[in-house]
Amino acid sequence: MKMSNSLIETEMSELVIGRSSEHTYREITPAHSHSRAQFLYASTGIIQVFTPNHVWLIPPMCALWIPAHIEHSVISLSRVKMNTALVEAQAASVLGQQCFIIRVSKLLHELLIRLNVIEHIPVSELLSSAELSRAIQILIFDEIQKANSLPIQIPWPQDKRLLSICQTLLHEPQHHKDLSTWSDEIGTSARTLMRMFQKETGMSYRAWLQRMHIAQALSKIASGESVAQISRALGYSNPSAFSAMFKRHLGQTPQQFKYTDE
16 A cells, blocks of 8 residues: 555654554564664564564563664464554654664553554544654654663574574573583584684673573563473473573562562
8 A cells, every 4th residue: 555645654654653463473574674763562462573683582571672774573372462663763763773672661651552542543634643642752763762771682503503502492491401512413513613602602601591491481480480480391300590590680589570570
C-alpha cells in the first residue's frame, strides 16, 4: 500500500513510531533492517534475534536495542505480541552503534502499549491527540536512555565447525561437553577449538557457555521456574553452583533478579 506524502512526512518528523504485531510459535521474520533505530520489544512471549555477529534470547520485560541499518531476523519462541518502537536515527545515535538488551520498566511497558494504540488511530483523527502522542514519545525515549542494560549478548561464530557446536548447545544447554569431547566429534584438536572460540567470539568456550546459560535462565525465571528447575535444565550439578555463576555475571542471585521485576 502506497503511503500519502503527508503520512510520509509525519513519520519522518516523529521521534518515536510505534509498531505492534502478533506472531505464532516458531514464526520467522526474515532478515531485514530499518532506517530508524528499533526498540524491539515483545510485550508478551519470548523471541530470539539474530544479528550479524550475535544471537539474542530476549526474555519477558526485556527488549533489544538495534541501531539503524543493522540487519536482523526474529524467531518467536512462543506466541508473541510485539509492541516495538522505531526511533529517529539522529536522536538514537546518542545510544551508540551496538545492539544491547535493556530491562523494560513497568512504565516503559505501559508507554509502548499506549503509543501503539495511538498509532492505530487514523491520522485524520489524531489532531486532538498530537500533543499526547509527542509527550508519550519523549517519555519513551527518556525511559530507554535511563534503562539498565544486561550483558547477555551471545557472540555468534561464522566458522561452520563452531557454528555446529553453538547451535547444538543453544538447543541442548544441559550438555556441558568439554572441548576435548567436541574435538573428537568434529575431527580437530581441543587446542585448535580453543583458539577458534577466542578468535571468533572474543570469549573462551567456558565463558561463552555461561553467557548462553544466563540468557536461557532469564527466560526461565520470567516463566516462573524455580532455581532448582532452571539449574537442572541447564545441566548444573546443584542449584548453588548455578546461582553462584549467575551472581558472578549479573551481580544478583536469580531470586534477587526475579524480585526486582515484581
